[in-house]
Amino acid sequence: MISDLRQSLLHWYRAVGRDLPWRMSRDPYEIWISEIMLQQTQVKTVIPYYQRWLEQFPTIAALANADQQQVLKAWQGLGYYARARNLHRAAQFIVQQYNGHFPDQMAAVLALPGIGRTTAGGILSAAFNQPLPILDGNVKRVLARLVALALPPTKEIAQLWQLSETLLDSLHPRDFNQALMDLGATLCTPHKPNCQLCPWSRHCQAYNLGVQSQVPMSESRPPIPHKLIGVAVIWNDREQILIDRRRQEGLLGGLWEFPGGKLEPGETVEACIVREIQEELGIEISVGDRLITVDHTYTHFRVTLYVHHCRYIRGEPQPLECDEIRWVTLAEIDQYPFPKANVQIIEALRTA
Ligand code: SF4
Numbered sequence: 557m558i559s560d561l562r563q564s565l566l567h568w569y570r571a572v573g574r575d576l577p578w579r580m581s582r583d584p585y586e587i588w589i590s591e592i593m594l595q596q597t598q599v600k601t602v603i604p605y606y607q608r609w610l611e612q613f614p615t616i617a618a619l620a621n622a623d624q625q626q627v628l629k630a631w632q633g634l635g636y637y638a639r640a641r642n643l644h645r646a647a648q649f650i651v652q653q654y655n656g657h658f659p660d661q662m663a664a665v666l667a668l669p670g671i672g673r674t675t676a677g678g679i680l681s682a683a684f685n686q687p688l689p690i691l692d693g694n695v696k697r698v699l700a701r702l703v704a705l706a707l708p709p710t711k712e713i714a715q716l717w718q719l720s721e722t723l724l725d726s727l728h729p730r731d732f733n734q735a736l737m738d739l740g741a742t743l744c745t746p747h748k749p750n751c752q753l754c755p756w757s758r759h760c761q762a763y764n765l766g767v768q769s770q771v772p773m774s775e776s777r778p779p780i781p782h783k784l785i786g787v788a789v790i791w792n793d794r795e796q797i798l799i800d801r802r803r804q805e806g807l808l809g810g811l812w813e814f815p816g817g818k819l820e821p822g823e824t825v826e827a828c829i830v831r832e833i834q835e836e837l838g839i840e841i842s843v844g845d846r847l848i849t850v851d852h853t854y855t856h857f858r859v860t861l862y863v864h865h866c867r868y869i870r871g872e873p874q875p876l877e878c879d880e881i882r883w884v885t886l887a888e889i890d891q892y893p894f895p896k897a898n899v900q901i902i903e904a905l906r907t908a
Pocket of ligand 1: 698765
């Protein structure tokens with residue numbers, strides 16, 4: 557049965573596998589970039605970013621030598637910015653430790669920031685044809701259906717890794733892993749899998765039991781918290797706006813933003829903005845009209861940003877709770893990397 561699963565999958569892949577730009581490459585750097593971009597982002601979004609990235613940072617050394625702000629700017633819009641910071645740090649480490657050559661040993665790859673077992677397996681199998689299994693979100697779903705897993709995948713991770721390893725075709729690990737990812741992305745999709753066209757339908761237990769839409773079982777998740785944030789677009793007399801750079805550690809670290817903070821219970825948006833700006837920057841402002849309200853959902857919480865035009869009154873701005881602050885004009889603001897929710901504020905400023 558295992559050899560039939562291998563052969564049928566490889567046969568299917570060679571006939572209808574996706575033609576993706578990184579598939580042609582055997583350069584571990586290029587494959588690494590694609591693997592990291594694909595971690596949380598869909599293929600069609602990734603392709604233009606991937607191509608621009610390789611034009612801007614064609615080698616590991618070029619990435620290592622870049623300024624972090626350039627790296628974050630190139631990533632702007634892809635989200636999960638820790639991925640970009642980790643790529644940058646890992647490139648610097650590879651230059652120092654391996655003379656700029658991406659390592660080809662599992663332990664060395666796993667030691668790089670931002671690389672877990674499935675990403676390491678994906679890179680080493682694609683670049684060097686090493687027989688290492690993978691288990692990303694798509695593969696978990698396919699394998700869970702193949703064996704009609706009776707529990708959510710997170711409860712059976714060891715079993716799923718074992719299955720991925722057992723099935724892997726050690727003669728063709730590169731193609732096998734790529735094929736498995738394609739199966740999950742194109743036929744064995746989360747909703748309405750296309751089992752009629754699937755090379756594994758003969759052996760797939762979920763399909764044969766008619767439960768493919770109920771597997772994998774969903775993880776039970778608590779509802780995500782909702783944060784209400786007052787945000788200030790602070791203008792001075794020279795038509796400049798005050799922006800700050802978030803601390804390196806934590807969500808969106810190293811990106812620029814408009815200052816502000818969380819509403820306290822019973823507080824008005826205006827009072828929140830005045831208090832936060834005093835605490836964060838040590839200055840006095842007056843709060844004017846609402847510019848825009850922005851809703852944004854991250855993985856673990858949702859935010860609503862109440863954004864107001866504000867006027868600088870007095871005090872020397874200081875980076876009390878951020879890394880850096882700057883007065884910039886609207887024309888200059890595009891040089892700075894901002895998170896998606898803040899990009900909407902910039903667009904609103906341009907059209908206001
Ligand atoms: S038969 Fe259906 S459920 Fe099973 S692996 Fe194929 S697409 Fe997925």
